[in-house]
Amino acid sequence: MNVEREKQAAAEAAAEYVADGMTVGLGTGSTVAYLLPALARRRLSIRCVASSPRTEHAARELGLSVEPFGSIDRLDVTIDGADQITPDGWLIKGGGAAHTREKVVAAAADQFVVIADSTKPVEALRPPVPLELLTFGLSATQRRLRPVKLRGVPASPDGGVIADYLGPVDDPARLAARLSATPGLVDHGLFPPELVAVVLIGHDDEVERRLLRRP
Numbered sequence: 001m002n003v004e005r006e007k008q009a010a011a012e013a014a015a016e017y018v019a020d021g022m023t024v025g026l027g028t029g030s031t032v033a034y035l036l037p038a039l040a041r042r043r044l045s046i047r048c049v050a051s052s053p054r055t056e057h058a059a060r061e062l063g064l065s066v067e068p069f070g071s072i073d074r075l076d077v078t079i080d081g082a083d084q085i086t087p088d089g090w091l092i093k094g095g096g097a098a099h100t101r102e103k104v105v106a107a108a109a110d111q112f113v114v115i116a117d118s119t120k121p122v123e124a125l126r127p128p129v130p131l132e133l134l135t136f137g138l139s140a141t142q143r144r145l146r147p148v149k150l151r152g153v154p155a156s157p158d159g160g161v162i163a164d165y166l167g168p169v170d171d172p173a174r175l176a177a178r179l180s181a182t183p184g185l186v187d188h189g190l191f192p193p194e195l196v197a198v199v200l201i202g203h204d205d206e207v208e209r210r211l212l213r214r215p
């Protein structure tokens with residue numbers, strides 16, 4: 001297994017989902033790093049929004065047009081990586097701490113395409129689940145979310161504190177509802193299958209395509 005080649009194969013397959021004139025959400029991470037040159041090579045006329053300063057910088061360096069995500073109210077497609085993917089399409093994202101913005105660009109898209117290498121599919125989700133927390137009331141929020149650990153990385157571009165929930169993830173829908181209902185939590189890295197249209201997984205040189213939702 002060559003993980004880098006698998007990431008590249010999945011990312012290049014995902015670039016084919018983008019057509020001229022589209023608005024495109026760009027995720028964050030090492031798999032997305034292969035998507036950006038693949039998109040740039042296609043020389044399409046597209047408008048992109050980026051889920052992180054890292055991606056924005058890399059995309060601009062390659063000549064892609066990146067706009068602020070303020071006045072564009074929908075995206076045609078968003079493409080992003082994932083840390084864990086279950087057979088029914090639940091994801092854990094946020095290994096790179098960008099999950100809040102990543103969820104915003106995924107939810108704004110008609111089609112959310114997930115790209116991954118063959119180490120990402122799992123039978124069942126397991127901790128950690130990335131979190132973003134407000135600094136205001138941080139200790140009280142941490143207490144409500146126990147077991148939780150601050151990651152000790154720089155704040156998000158929106159000033160949020162990055163942490164990880166370390167408890168069981170046996171029932172992702174229930175946990176997602178509990179996390180979302182916790183005051184002081186900005187967002188969490190559990191992405192439900194309803195968000196996901198397609199999952200592309202690299203297996204050596206082949207790409208497995210899992211269709212979850214038709215556009």
Ligand SMILES: O=C(CO)[C@H](O)[C@H](O)COP(=O)(O)O
Nearest residue numbers: 029030031081094095096098
């Ligand atoms: O959620 C993410 C960043 O917040 C990434 O998409 C996820 O961590 C996968 O990253 P990689 O493609 O580097 O394995």
